[in-house]
Amino acid sequence: MIEEIPLPCARLGTRRVLAVHRFGAPGARPRAYLQAALHADETPGMLVAHHLIRLLREAAVTGEVVVVPVANPIGLAQVVEGTHVGRYALDGGGNFNRQFPDLTDAAAERLSGALGDDAAENVRLVRAALRAAHADLTPATEVAALRHALLGLALDADLVLDLHCDQEAVPHLYTGEALWPALSDVAGELGCEAVLLERDSGGTPFDEACSGPWWRLAGRFGSETPVPFGCAAATVELRGKADVSDALAEADARALLRILVRRGVVAGETAPPPPACEATPLAGLERLTAPHPGVIAFHRAVGERVAPGDLVADIVDPSAADPAQARTPLRAGTAGILMARSNRRFAGMGELVASIAGREPLQRTGRGLLFD
Incomplete structure (x- = not known):
């Protein structure tokens, strides 16, 4: 019906x-x-x-x-x-x-x-x-x-x-x-x-x-x-x-x-x-955001396991005066699975680039754990 x-x-x-x-x-x-x-x-x-x-x-x-x-x-x-x-x-x-x-x-x-x-x-x-x-x-x-x-x-x-x-x-x-x-x-x-x-x-x-x-x-x-x-x-x-x-x-x-x-x-x-x-706490979800606007150059695919310090992506400023200084690395701060990443290849400042599901809580539990 x-x-x-x-x-x-x-x-x-x-x-x-x-x-x-x-x-x-x-x-x-x-x-x-x-x-x-x-x-x-x-x-x-x-x-x-x-x-x-x-x-x-x-x-x-x-x-x-x-x-x-x-x-x-x-x-x-x-x-x-x-x-x-x-x-x-x-x-x-x-x-x-x-x-x-x-x-x-x-x-x-x-x-x-x-x-x-x-x-x-x-x-x-x-x-x-x-x-x-x-x-x-x-x-x-x-x-x-x-x-x-x-x-x-x-x-x-x-x-x-x-x-x-x-x-x-x-x-x-x-x-x-x-x-x-x-x-x-x-x-x-x-x-x-x-x-x-x-x-x-x-x-x-x-x-x-x-x-x-x-x-x-x-x-x-x-x-x-x-x-x-x-x-x-x-x-x-x-x-x-x-x-x-x-x-x-x-x-x-x-x-x-x-x-x-x-x-x-x-x-x-x-x-x-x-x-x-394995189930992990939502508070253990690390969200990597762009510190400044730029092109996203990913180095890791969704589903890959990462460890702290692993390079996940670079944020590239193509207008930089010195190309050697144009890249800002985004590195994993926790161990876990690269669960999701942006489907766009350009990020504004503060925009979400990638999410890593880890075992250890990183955020305050309770309010505001979801990325709006």
Whole structure:
């Protein structure tokens, strides 16, 4: 079944909708939610969703699966002089994958005195409280309405996968500390070469808006009123922006189907997943930025292992009076995998050039760990 959810019209004469593909019986468990291209210029997930929808049409869905293959029709339309601006809202609404509502406090108020020692019943009560807290929100802008609609589709799912990509990257995954290693099969099936864990990455991205209230509520109410993690959510980065092909997308879609089978959402049998890579703290992600503008000359490819001091790239000022003084080296400060790098070959001062996933924390945990 396909449902169209209209978004409020920000301008006269415009109309945008979310196309929602539903499989299985409404309300059946387990429930899975998948969306693609919340950052609207990140194309790989849309083609993966296309192949997954085709596979699900032929599968026996015993739970419920909801797929939103184009999660951001606002950003998809933001093309300025041939340049697609899909990461940020041009109306000032910011990064499309930030500032999702945190429903924890509002749900906690509704749950005060209601929870008991029955974990399954507590899960039901928490889901009802989250839905009620969400229903009470009144978004004031088109972007806020988009965030509200997407969160409403996902917030009571058992599994939430938000499909993104980086600029140039190996497959990798972001998720909460509390959800690892429960999501290790997702990383293994999709061939992730890095998994980044954090309790609160800052900025309230979509996956944390779905799963974060569960571990926060569990911490508030304590062991006498157990709150299991009723939603396992992750941001999946499907390589780089140019890694778009039917071969890659179908392989990823089949991996996602195996994940759904393993969780009992889709009927069938599947082999054990490939082993997952090592998970490392999001605070251990080193970001190399350009100290001044210049041409980027890379010396390391994504997926390579680096050690402290290794040369990753040079920032070259082609206008320098002395070519011998034109290069500024960017060297790794930590040991790890070169997870991602810029797909542009010119950087402005302070712009992100490359990211290295390392084991040792380098940043302050808590707020602001995500590169906006």
